[in-house]
Amino acid sequence: MSTATGMAALKKAANGKRTLRWPHYLLIASGLLVLLSLVRVIDDANPVTSSGTVSASLRLAVPIFLAGLGGLWSERSGVINIGLEGMMILGTWTGAWAGYQWGPWIGVLAGILGGALGGLLHAIATVSFGVDHIVSGVAINILGIGLTQFLAGLIFDKGEAKALGGGPRQSPPVDSIDTLTLPVLSGGKIGGWQSPDWLGSLEDRHWFLLSDLAGILRGLTSEMSLLTFVALLLVPLSFLILWRTSFGLRIRSCGEDPYAAESLGVRVYRMKYAAVIISGGFSGLAGAFLVTVAGNLFQDGQTNGRGFIGLSAMIFGNWRPGGLMAGSLLFGYTDAMNVRGGGESVHALLLFVTILLVGVAVWQAVRGTRLRPEAVTDLGHREVRNAYFGSVLALVAAAGLLAWFLMSDLVPGELVSFTPHLVTLLVLSLASQRLRMPAANGLRYRRGEAR
Known part of the structure; x- marks a missing residue:
């Protein structure tokens, strides 16, 4: 041979x-x-597959995979983004600032914009000026921490914000986003009617496999935040865009061989800018999730390294959404x-x-x-x-x-x-x-x- x-x-x-x-x-x-x-x-060990554990797992996983999706978009275009943590931090502050004044969904949009701003700064440094990607990412992380601490003390510790519960290291409370519960299967109330909870009853019997499946399904269909549902849809949506559209093909070609892409007429700078800004938007959405679903207010140190964990999850997944x-x-x-x-x-x-x-x-x-x-x-x-x-x-x-x-x-x-x-x-x-x-x-x- x-x-x-x-x-x-x-x-x-x-x-x-x-x-x-x-x-x-x-x-x-x-x-x-x-x-x-x-x-x-x-x-x-019944909590292993209980609905409470599944629901908590999903709530804890969402900001991680949103940050990981941000890293995926950026690195598929050829730009390493270790500044996801800083972009998340910007998303938490802007999300809380807008959320306590105009409602949680406006806070989500503001969080996306805050993260996208961090992505834009990273794109300017790496794509336009050729700064080392790691150095730029570290700078974004430092900027996110310092800027949000300064702004929290400047805005949340004065006037109406302080009267509503704000302080130098936290924002006033943000209203929670509504949740969904599937009636009949997972309980809940519709008006004055208490719905049955078939999955909950089956879970409580602790039968082999059937109760485990019921616990998992109930965790996914009971009191799920609308933002969690939207976030889950972003995984298949990212796959479809990156692997099934010409826009996604251009972005991935920039990450594989930008000079070959350039020879075929792809505007490499534009594609890299778009991917890194989208990356920042995903990270900002992860930060907004923390202040509208997980914690309901901004706090200093709230991200707790989730941006870096998102990078680890991205490598774990071999740079693929699934x-x-x-x-x-x-x-x-x-x-x-x-x-x-x-x-x-x-x-x-x-x-x-x-x-x-x-x-x-x-x-x-x-x-x-x-x-x-x-x-x-x-x-x-x-x-x-x-x-x-x-x-x-x-x-x-x-x-x-x-x-x-x-x-x-x-x-x-x-x-x-x-x-x-x-x-x-x-x-x-x-x-x-x-x-x-x-x-x-x-x-x-x-x-x-x-x-």
Whole structure:
């Protein structure tokens, strides 16, 4: 077999994940649900799939995946955006400033504009002036913190705002956005009529799989904020725009090869500006969510690093909206379990992760075996070696978690909070060969220059 043939076979094997379609993802999700239900029954940890945990997970995940979507739009155009945190902070302040005066939906629009302003500054620095993307992002983060602290003391600590509860580090309260509850299935009141709660009744029976499914559905259909519903729609909308429209194709071409895009008539500067401003708008929306849904007021330090976590979720999702959503839900779920379930319930997740790691070990071993006949190049040998190393690493981690599960009854909350970050590190180490950022991401572009 020739070297070229071996390389082609390795490339095909490495890209095998691209053959997955929605039925495959639904099958994987169903398998994970069955496994989670089994773990819940074994460890008697009912909060693992309760509607309260699911609802809290979604509420905690939304600002993360909105920030991650902002990073996705920017980096698909070739501009690294670590200034998402600062843009979120600008969104929280502008959202609260407008929200307490003119209502929460005006606050949402103001938050988007505040974040978009941060995106515009980042675009001017990186696209027009060629400033290093990391340096510009750090500057945006510092600017967001300092500017909002100054403005909070200047506006919220005086006059009517102070009388309404504002102060040097917080805004007056902002009205909450209305929520939706599906009648009959998830309860709620319609006028003076108390609706039945079929899903809640089924959840309380704690049956295998059926009660878990009912808890998840009830968490998604009970008291969901309208802004949460809008935010969820932005995930498929982003996919459709970036992967199914000519506008999205132009943006992605700028992130892969801006000079080739330029030769085809794409206005690269314009596309980069549009993508980075949209990125800031998503981050500002994440900040507005914090002050209109999650917290109902602006507070200093409110974002708490969610912009950086959004970047981690974006990498976890391999720069794709669906994977980004999955990573964000993972972060939100572990936070919700820490808040609502306690260490006893989180203990059940040790067994869940143990079984998953065993599955990863088997998959990596099978992958290495399939690659061995084609490993005729140095790249092939590295692929096989990495596959087997990943298999051994997953088995060692699974053995450690199983021992922890058998020898303890609870998990400290500090470790639970660190779990999403640990999972992200595991993904980066086990699947680094399959992660692919845009080829021209972070590179300086100048119109007409030779590559």
